[in-house]
Every structure is written in structure tokens, then in C-alpha cells.
Amino acid sequence: MDSLATVISGFDFRPLLVSLKTAGAAIVFVFALGILAAWWTLGVSERVKGWLDSIFTLPMVLPPTVVGFFLLVVFGRSTAVGEFLIDHGLRLIFSWPATVIAAAVVSFPLMYRTVRGAFEQLDQDMLDAARTLGQSEWWIFRKLMLPMSWPSVAAGTMLSFARALGEFGATLFVAGNFPGVTQTMPIAVYFAWAGGDLTTAGVWVAIIVVLSFAVVFGIDACTAWLSRFKKGEALG
């Protein structure tokens, strides 16, 4: 098709790169912090657990624009905290790191809750048996809890990645619409539409739908493959 070729050749694919880079960087932080936060809340007292859980889950429940507003207040120049950071060289607003922060903050709760759910489902007797055998908590975490929770960890990672890819409200607040730097695919869709360029908006919508399908299929396939070993089917 002639028109398809023209659309593709002149197309600015930067939002795709920005989105992938951003979600990729965010997921690294979310993966590590989500698992550690889940492990941490397991071991604290009941009262503290409730508070911690609420704080960690909050970014998922708050409207993204509210999250964005808070981030702007923390890192922006309009407050003392922001000015302090800026004076020490950390000018984050409208920079690429801001997109990573926004994406990481909103997708962190997904990872945290998924992994925590998996940890809580683990057989406590087995973990206690390991403790009576003298194993450290860290060993138990590495050798028992994590391996047995891989399906959930994988699912949590992919869900968080999908959420990070789709982040719009908070990103627009702190990172703004900066083509090539902070303009992610969701932001590109909005501004293309607002500017009357429905073709471009349509292309991005198609790309995002395809990517999202891939992520969902990935979650299911990964989870099924990892659960295979738990059921003992693959072993002889």
C-alpha cells in the first residue's frame, strides 16, 4: 500500500524508544525494590505492617495526576525540597529520569503486592523447618522463598512493565511533553490527537495494543512454564 509506506517512512518512532527505555529502566528498580519491600513487610509487626502496606500500595490507588502532582512538588522548583535538589545538580523536572521515576512509582505497587501475595502463600512449616536447621533469613529468602515464588515474581514483573509502559498522567506532570526525551507513546497519542493528526495517533494506538497483547501473553506463558516445574510434570 502506497499510503502505508509513506506513513512509515516519515514516521517519528522516538516515542517507542523513549517508552521502552523508560519502562526498561523503571522495571529494574521496581523488580528489586518490589521484592525487597514484600520481604520486609513480612517480617515486621502487625501494626507497622498495616501502615507500610498502605504506603506501598498508595501510588496504585491514587489517580496518576495526583501522583504526578506530588512528584512535581518534591522535585520541582516551587518547594524548598525541590530547590535544594536543584541547587545540588539534580534538575529532574522535564528530564528523562523524571519519566523513569514516574513510571517506577506507579508500577511499584503492582510488583510489591503480587510478590507479597506469593510470599504469604508459602508453606510456613517448610520455612520454619529451615530455620530450625540453622539457616539464616537471607538464605531462606534466596534459596526457598524466591525460587518457589518465581511464577508470581514473573507475573508481577510483566504487569509492572505493562503499567510502566502505559503511564501517562504522572509522566505528563513531571516529565512533560519533550519529543525525543520524555515523550512516551501514551503522551504521543494525546498530543498527536490534540494536534489533529489522527493518523499518527492511530499508529501509536496500534503499536501500544500489539505491545500490550504481547505482554499479557508473556505473563500467561511465563507463569504456565514456571508452574510446570512446581507440579513436577517436567521431571522424569
Next chain:
Amino acid sequence: MGQSRIAVVLMLAVALVAGLVGCSSTDGASDTTGAPSVVITISAAASLTDALNEVTAAYTAENPNVTFSINYGASGTLEEQISQGAVADIFFSASKKYMDALEDEGLVVEGTRSNVVSNELVVVVPADRALSLSSLEDLAGDSFEIVALGDPEAVPAGKYAEQSLASVGVSEVVLAKAVRGSDVKGVLTYVATGDADAGIVYATDALINDDVKVAFIIPSDAHDPILCPAALLTVGENQEAARAFLEYLMGDEATVIFESYGFSAAG
């Protein structure tokens, strides 16, 4: 058993109340003078916010049965909404481009389009910064790391800004470090909070915000004339009342109000 039944009854009650509240309408209700009350819907450019609010308030004071529902935004965004089926009685744009687009689609009532006011473009900086900016070329300098503009495709102020930058040959450099706002008020906020080092907005926007100061006025020959047309839309539901208001908008009383905010009459 009893508990779940109570729960069901409660839920039905809530749903019923919600339905009644949502479905209630005040169409046909009249005020004390007996004239039917009308709500005129206007889609207007963000730059007109404060001035238009005062104009409509003045009109309502004289015509108590007429109230307004105004949707402010970037003219490009508003045009898209109307083109996709949004209902409004009047469209008040900050650029002729979007009015032309609606006219081409047959959404404008013939003979009702007219330029209401004109505006000027200025470069602003945060109020607490030292002023080291006297021309557009200065924006290309390193002391301005981040510049705020309206998105040129959707925001007229952004388009005028792009034209101005191109007229002195610095558009590539400045656009590369420009964060694009979804409407001109957003651009103003970026500068007011200090997160952008400079921005291009209308003179009228700079006037009402104390957190920014004007560095200089961009010469009007650097961009297309900034004319704000208003017109009646064919999709509007209150044609008569809207037509009457449109006349008021073009009249002397409204002009005085617009001028007090820094607009100029479009002659």
C-alpha cells in the same frame, strides 16, 4: 439470610437514588421573570479564561435567565472535540486556523463568524530570576536550559511562538530544548513554578500571573496576526440565545472588559 437481603435492599436504594439524581433535569424550569432559563455552552481558548468569565458574568447580570457552561482548552484540542461530536453553542478560538477547520466541515453557522479581540505574544521568565533576555536569539543561549511553549500543532500560542522563532532563525535550537504544554495556561505554569527557564505566552496571560515577568514583547510581524474569532456552531442547542450573546460579545461593553485584561479590540 436476613443480612444479605438487607444488603440487596440497600444497594437497590442507592442505585435508585443515584438514578434519580442523575436523570433529573432543569430544562424548562424558569426563573422569577418567567423567561425560560438557558445554559449557553462555549468552547473557548484557554487564554481567554479570565476575561471571558467576566464578560459572561456581566451578561448574566443583565440577563439572569442565561447562564454559561464554558469549556476552556487549547483551541486545537477543542476543535478536535467539536469535530468528533462534542456539543457547543459557540466556539471562541485563539487562531483562525481552527475556526477555518470547523468551517470546512460545515459546523459553523454562516455569517456568524467575526474576530472579537487580538492579542500579543511575549516572552516571560520566572519573576524571581534576574532578567538577562532581550531578544528571541537569547533563548538559544545556554543559560536557558528548558524553554516552555505550547504544542505547535494544538495550541495557537505554540504555533505563533514557532513562527516567531523561525523568523529569527533559532527555531531548531530552541525547539530541541522546548517542553510543549497542552495549552497556554500550562506553559504559563511551567514558567511560574520556575521549572522552565523561559516561556512564550500571550501578553494577557503574563498580566494576570504575578509569578512571571515579561522579558519583552515579540514584534507582531514575527508571526501571523493573533486574531481570536468567535462563531455560532450548527450543533448548538440554544441558537437564539447564543446569537444574542455573540452580539454582546462583539459590542462595546464586552470590549471594555477584554481591554482591561490586555486584549485589543479586533477592529
